[in-house]
Amino acid sequence: MKKTLKNNVHWVGKVDWELQKFHGDEYSTHNGSTYNAYLIQEEKNVLIDTVWSPFAAEFVDNLAKEIDLNKIDYIVVNHGEVDHSGALPELMKRIPSTPIYCTANAVKSLKGQYHQEWNFNVVKTGDKLDIGNGKELVFVEMPMLHWPDSMAAYLTKDNILFSNDAFGQHYATEKMFNDLVDQCDLYKEAIKYYANILTPFSHILRRKLDEIISLNLAIDIIAPSHGVIWRDNPMQIVEKYSQWANDYQQNQITIIYDTMWNGTKTMAENIAEGIEIADKEVEVKVFNLAKSDDNDLITEVFKSKTVVVGSPTVNRSILHSIAGFVHLMHELNFKNKKAATFGCYGWSGESTKVLSELLNKAGFEVIDEGLKNHWAPDQDGKLAAIEYGKKIAKA
Incomplete structure (x- = not known):
């Protein structure tokens, strides 16, 4: 069932209540996780990311209840890792010629994992995709946050940053938004996520945060690929990342x-x-x-x-x-x-x-x-x- 973020932007992902380990057995997820995928329905219909492969058939079936799959004009893959792209093979069986927008490294990742020659369209920082009604998706490459293929997408007018693995948490909830969940639980999972996944790339993250800030984007919502969506003062998590990226320590x-x-x-x-x-x-x-x-x-x-x-x-x-x-x-x-x-x-x-x-x-x-x-x-x-x-x- 889709849930509305804002106007014609909807969440169409999967809540995984039972997940206990992630990245194989490398990362413990005591509170499960979510695989956040998003559907934008303007003059053009855009799907941003999918879900992990065990839920591929369920995802495609549910998506088909919300929109005629043949009316999906574009698919944006912000990151090729299987927890985000795992349902692509199942989806592309149904709509094999649909254009996929991603970075050059993501093409390598997707081809390497799924061995398919899909309709890839390579984008880089600053490239834009017109989706109608005066709105555009603006792409921002985010290499090593946390894979070389990672990027984010920004939706103009609605002011939504689809940040992929940045600003996420492994946190299963039906509440969806940051202001609706327990704040202690949220920040406990957010700092754990940063410490275990993004710490090695803190020096890169500092530069990327500066770059994003320099773009002067109005950001009303930050929609990551795991956990809750930041709509109440979304820059609070950006401020936390700025602290955590600067050789963080407490007493x-x-x-x-x-x-x-x-x-x-x-x-x-x-x-x-x-x-x-x-x-x-x-x-x-x-x-x-x-x-x-x-x-x-x-x-x-x-x-x-x-x-x-x-x-x-x-x-x-x-x-x-x-x-x-x-x-x-x-x-x-x-x-x-x-x-x-x-x-x-x-x-x-x-x-x-x-x-x-x-x-x-x-x-x-x-x-x-x-x-x-x-x-x-x-x-x-x-x-x-x-x-x-x-x-x-x-x-």
């Missing part, structure tokens, strides 16, 4: 560890106590990696000024769970953050050295060589961890 220190026989856990808790003693203002959070969600932890890292990582020594190295998480942080290219390390050992004690080297390569400013504790912490070991926490707080 937070996050401790992340894994443990074998709870010695490293004891160290983590005492380090947290020391931080709190030394700085009453800082927010301290402690997470056992084995009992936490990686993407939720990445969000906490994103918010933190310092990350403290702990692992016992295993086979002269660290636990593979911690190694994988540090690798994930490395991939995301965090900036302007400090790090410290700790861990228990029984025999050789290399974990803090290994962790410090990995965190340094991941772009963190490592405070020192780390705190090691021989065997399980006794009272002196606990006091040493408290003192180490004080040192971290003052660093």
Whole structure:
């Protein structure tokens, strides 16, 4: 069932209440997601994006109830990733000659995934598509936000920016608009989305935001491809992105560890106590990696000024769970953050050295060589961890 955004612009997407993992198993979606597709019905009828392939047949059938498919004049593909383009093959079986407007890289993506020679029309920043009644779609390339093929489309007169993956959230809701949902839930999902998907491209995003602002577009609605549509003060999410893109941090220190026989856990808790003693203002959070969600932890890292990582020594190295998480942080290219390390050992004690080297390569400013504790912490070991926490707080 279509829902109206404004005038002759309608949502025709799919709410996926059951989605728990995205990008394979890489991204957790505790609150499901939506695949937002949009239908513009002016003198020309335009479909902007489709939905993920498991819902392709349902999408096409529902769309056919809203409009004679043969009356769709143009299809705009803002991004070729399968969660947006997955229903295209099913749709193009019905209307195979319909023009598709997308970037040159999107042509490569769509051909590479679906192996079809559709009626591709390549667009670049500033190109316009006349859709009648004095309205145009203006295209803005957005490479690496978050794929090389990404773009946005702006509808004149209605002042709607179809932003694709920028400004979205994995958040299933029937409410559709930002002013109708719980604001805490909305921003929790929005910052998680940014931290896990867009952080590596923050330097590109800063330039793109400046470019969009310089176009002096009146924006009444921002319609992303996932989650709610921003109609109430839509620039609030642009302002948030401007903050998040500038090496964001809050007054937070996050401790992340894994443990074998709870010695490293004891160290983590005492380090947290020391931080709190030394700085009453800082927010301290402690997470056992084995009992936490990686993407939720990445969000906490994103918010933190310092990350403290702990692992016992295993086979002269660290636990593979911690190694994988540090690798994930490395991939995301965090900036302007400090790090410290700790861990228990029984025999050789290399974990803090290994962790410090990995965190340094991941772009963190490592405070020192780390705190090691021989065997399980006794009272002196606990006091040493408290003192180490004080040192971290003052660093």
